[in-house]
Amino acid sequence: MKLAGLTAAVLVLSGCSPVDNSELKRLALPVAGSDRTDPMWEVWLGAWIAVLVVFLLVFAGMLYAMIRYRRRSDDQVPAQVRYNLPIEALYTIAPIIVVAVFFFHTVSSQNEMLEKVENPDHTLTVVGSKWQWAFNYLDENATQGDDVFETGTPADPAELWLPVDESVRFDLKSPDVIHSFWIPEFYFKLDVIPGRANSFDLTPTREGTFTGRCAELCGLYHSRMLFEVHVVSRDEYDRHLSELKAAGNVGEPEGASEADTISGLENGEEN
Structure with missing residues (x-):
């Protein structure tokens, strides 16, 4: 029965997909939107399989103990023991094995997701500051x-425009505190740390409008550090950049000046 249950659980989860229309089959993740989602999906799927396996084993053991050692009609008490060496060894060794396996796959997936593209099609600088984002499209x-x-x-979030099916390098910078650049549909986030240049590459794989967030508690208005992501065709992308140039948004933004204006404060002072 145990083996049949485990096999059924693995088979059910193996039919899941990060691009399925059903949220249940995506295991509560958004529909995948970049070329770096597969490594994260494999870790997520493996975690669910491991959870189900452990749950079934523990629940089966509980049922066995309740039935095997239930109270008898003769009121005979089961044999009492101070310890069970095999069980205690299992409870010690099994978690170590589980953690080691997760650690190995997490590092492997991380390396895949952080792998750089030799010559990315586009490069942009992301500036995270208290409490908003700025995006600089380069060359x-x-x-x-x-x-x-x-x-x-915070009252009027920034927009990030990306061309579909073209590689992009994101260079992350912060002038003040630690932020975290996160687009849920890309299954990826990376810290934006003052004095340290973090970067990553990826290719958006489907058009759409998504919501990006700061995933690091960065201060009073952390929850309002949102930005809108538009993944569009190359023609739409080029047209948008031309509109930015026509509007005079040329050069490199300071990043912090606009972000210090907090909606809802009378004088716009920073907290």
């Missing part, structure tokens, strides 16, 4: 090599 053909940018405020 684009649509702007004849001029760098263009867009910024936002």
